[in-house]
Amino acid sequence: xxxxxxxxxxxxxxxxxxxxxxxxxxxxxxxxxxxxxxxxxxxxxxxxxxxxxxxxxxxxxxxxxxxxxxxxxxxxxxxxxxxxxxxxxxxxxxxxxxxxxxxxxxxxxxxxxxxxxxxxxxxxxxxxxxxxxxxxxxxxxxxxxxxxxxxxxxxxxxxxxxxxxxxxxxxxxxxxxxxxxxxxxxxxxxxxxxxxxxx
Amino acid sequence: xxxxxxxxxxxxxxxxxxxxxxxxxxxxxxxxxxxxxxxxxxxxxxxxxxxxxxxxxxxxxxxxxxxxxxxxxxxxxxxxxxxxxxxxxxxxxxxxxxxxxxxxxxxxxxxxxxxxxxxxxxxxxxxxxxxxxxxxxxxxxxxxxxxxxxxxxxxxxxxxxxxxxxxxxxxxxxxxxxxxxxxxxxxxxxxxxxxxxxxxxxxxxxxxxxxxxxxxxxxxxxxxxxxxxxxxxxxxxxxxxxxxxxxxxxxxxxxxxxxxxxxxxxxxxxxxxxxxxxxxxxxxxxxxxxxxxxxxxxxxxxxxxxxxxxxxxxxxxxxxxxxxxxxxxxxxxxxxxxxxxxxxxxxxxxxxxxxxxxxxxxxxxxx
Numbered sequence: 001x002x003x004x005x006x007x008x009x010x011x012x013x014x015x016x017x018x019x020x021x022x023x024x025x026x027x028x029x030x031x032x033x034x035x036x037x038x039x040x041x042x043x044x045x046x047x048x049x050x051x052x053x054x055x056x057x058x059x060x061x062x063x064x065x066x067x068x069x070x071x072x073x074x075x076x077x078x079x080x081x082x083x084x085x086x087x088x089x090x091x092x093x094x095x096x097x098x099x100x101x102x103x104x105x106x107x108x109x110x111x112x113x114x115x116x117x118x119x120x121x122x123x124x125x126x127x128x129x130x131x132x133x134x135x136x137x138x139x140x141x142x143x144x145x146x147x148x149x150x151x152x153x154x155x156x157x158x159x160x161x162x163x164x165x166x167x168x169x170x171x172x173x174x175x176x177x178x179x180x181x182x183x184x185x186x187x188x189x190x191x192x193x194x195x196x197x198x199x
Numbered sequence: 200x201x202x203x204x205x206x207x208x209x210x211x212x213x214x215x216x217x218x219x220x221x222x223x224x225x226x227x228x229x230x231x232x233x234x235x236x237x238x239x240x241x242x243x244x245x246x247x248x249x250x251x252x253x254x255x256x257x258x259x260x261x262x263x264x265x266x267x268x269x270x271x272x273x274x275x276x277x278x279x280x281x282x283x284x285x286x287x288x289x290x291x292x293x294x295x296x297x298x299x300x301x302x303x304x305x306x307x308x309x310x311x312x313x314x315x316x317x318x319x320x321x322x323x324x325x326x327x328x329x330x331x332x333x334x335x336x337x338x339x340x341x342x343x344x345x346x347x348x349x350x351x352x353x354x355x356x357x358x359x360x361x362x363x364x365x366x367x368x369x370x371x372x373x374x375x376x377x378x379x380x381x382x383x384x385x386x387x388x389x390x391x392x393x394x395x396x397x398x399x400x401x402x403x404x405x406x407x408x409x410x411x412x413x414x415x416x417x418x419x420x421x422x423x424x425x426x427x428x429x430x431x432x433x434x435x436x437x438x439x440x441x442x443x444x445x446x447x448x449x450x451x452x453x454x455x456x457x458x459x460x461x462x463x464x465x466x467x468x469x470x471x472x473x474x475x476x477x478x479x480x481x482x483x484x485x486x487x488x489x490x491x492x493x494x495x496x497x498x499x500x501x502x503x504x505x506x507x508x509x510x511x512x513x514x515x516x517x518x519x520x521x522x523x524x525x526x527x528x529x530x531x532x533x534x535x536x537x538x539x540x541x542x543x544x545x546x547x548x549x550x551x552x553x554x555x556x557x558x559x560x561x562x563x564x565x566x
Contacts (some may be wrong), residue, residue: 020317020333023317033246033247034246037243037246040242040243040246045404046367046404046405053337053339057330060317073247097215097218099215099219102215102218102222106222109222109235109239112236113236113239113240116236116240117240117243117244127244127247128247131244131245131247135245150242150245155212156212171203171206171207174206174210175203175206178206178209178238178241181241181242181245182237182241185237185240185244
C-alpha cells in the first residue's frame with residue numbers, strides 16, 4: 001500500500017468514528033463528482049449541487065453503514081442514482097426543449113441509463129482506474145479538449161479559441177475521445193459479464 | 200453523421216432539431232438505442248474521475264484566465280474592503296475582547312466554534328438549518344418571507360472563517376470581520392447581507408433574487424459574479440474587486456451615485472468625497488487571503504503592519520523611522536509563517552531589531 005492509500009485509510013477510520021475533519025476530506029473529494037454526475041440527468045447546476053450536498057449529508061448520517069473506503073463512492077453514487085430517478089419520475093427535472101415530446105423522451109432514456117448503472121463497490125474502483133487510465137492515454141490534444149469540455153464545461157467555441165484550432169477540429173477531438181472511451185469501457189463491461197457468467 | 204450529433208447531445212451542444220433527429224434514430228432500432236445508452240453511460244461515468252485537473256498533464260498550458268473559470272456555477276465573486284464605519288459598525292474591534300469566532304443567532308443566543316465536534320443548528324421549530332464544523336458552517340433551506348431571521352458572525356483578529364449560505368453562496372471572512380446574514384433566505388425578495396471587514400463572495404446564481412452586500416455607506420448589487428469586498432472600520436474607504444461577472448456599487452444614501460464594474464477592476468468608495476474611482480487590477484492579488492496567503496506589492500510597511508496585526512492578532516509598535524518609509528513586495532503563506540518568520544524576512548532587507556512581549560511587538564533601530 002503506498003503512502004497515499006494508507007493516508008486515506010486512516011482518514012476513513014477517523015471518518016467512521018465521527019471525525020468531521022476526516023469527513024471534510026471525503027466531502028471535498030467527492031462533491032464535484034456527484035455534482036457532475038447529477039448534472040447529466042438533472043440538467044441544472046444548482047440542482048446538481050443540491051443533490052451532491054444531500055448525498056454527502058446522507059453519507060455522514062449513515063457513516064456506520066459504510067464498510068470500506070471503497071464503499072464511500074459506491075454509497076454516494078447509489079444515492080445520487082436513486083435521487084435522480086426519483087426526481088425524473090416526479091417530474092422535477094428541468095425541461096430542456098420547447099417540444100414537450102422531446103423532454104418526455106429524454107426523461108425515458110435517462111431512466112434507462114440510470115437503471116443500467118450498478119455501483120457495487122468492486123466495480124466502481126476498477127472502473128475508476130480504467131477511466132483515469134483511458135483519459136490519460138488519450139493523445140495529448142484530444143485529452144486537452146476532452147478535459148476542457150468534460151470537467152471545465154467549456155463550450156466548443158471557447159475551446160477552439162483557447163487552443164487556436166478550428167471548431168471542427170474540436171468537434172473531431174471530442175468524437176475521437178468518446179469513441180476511445182466507449183471502446184475501453186465496453187471491453188471492461190464485457191469482461192465483467194464473462195466473469196460473472198462463468199462463476 | 201449520427202455519431203457527431205450524439206456527441207454534441209452529450210456535450211449539451213445539440214440544437215433542438217438535432218436532438219429530434221437523434222431521438223428518431225434511437226427509436227429506429229434496438230441496436231441504436233443500446234448504442235446511445237452505452238455512449239451516455241461512458242460519458243456519465245467519466246464523472247468518477249473529476250479530480251483530474253489539467254495540471255497533471257504536462258503538455259497542457261494553464262492560462263491565468265482558466266483558473267478563474269472554475270467558479271462558473273457561481274453568480275458572483277467579489278472582494279469588498281470596507282472603510283470607516285459609523286452607525287453601521289456592528290462591533291468596534293478595539294473593544295471586542297472575544298478571541299473566538301462567535302455566531303449570534305436571531306434570538307440572541309451565542310454559538311462558538313472551538314469544539315472539535317460537528318453540530319447541527321436547529322431553528323425554533325426544530326428544523327435543521329445548518330451544520331456547524333470547526334472552520335465552517337453550511338446552511339440549508341428557505342424561510343417564509345415574514346420569518347427571515349438574521350445571524351451575525353464575528354471573526355476576531357487572528358482567525359478566518361468560511362460559510363455557505365442557504366442559497367449556496369460561499370462567503371470567506373477575513374480576520375476582524377463582522378458579517379450579518381439571513382439564516383435562511385426568504386422565498387421572495389432580495390438577498391441582503393451586511394458586512395464590516397473583509398469578505399470574498401462566490402454568489403450562487405439566482406436572477407430572481409438579487410444579492411446585495413451592504414458595506415458601510417455602499418450597496419453592492421450582484422449581477423452575476425465573484426468579488427472581494429474590503430470594508431475595514433479603520434480605513435476611510437470601501438474597496439470592491441471584481442473577478443468575474445459584473446457588480447453595481449452605489450452609495451447607500453443616494454442610489455443614483457453608482458458605478459458598474461467589469462472583471463479585473465477595483466472600485467474604491469471614498470467616504471470623504473463621496474466618490475467612487477475605478478482602476479484595473481490583478482484580482483488574484485486581492486483575493487490571496489482566501490487561499491491562506493498574504494500578498495504585498497510595493498506595499499508600505501504601515502499597511503503591512505496593519506495586516507499582520509489582523510491576521511495574527513498581535514500589536515505592532517514601530518519606532519524605526521527608516522522601516523516606516525519602506526515598501527515591500529512578496530507573498531507569505533499564513534499557515535507556514537509565524538510573525539517572527541515574517542519580521543526576520545523583512546529584517547534582511549531593511550535592518551532593524553524587534554522584541555516580543557506577550558502579544559506586543561516593538562520594533563527599534565538596529566544598534
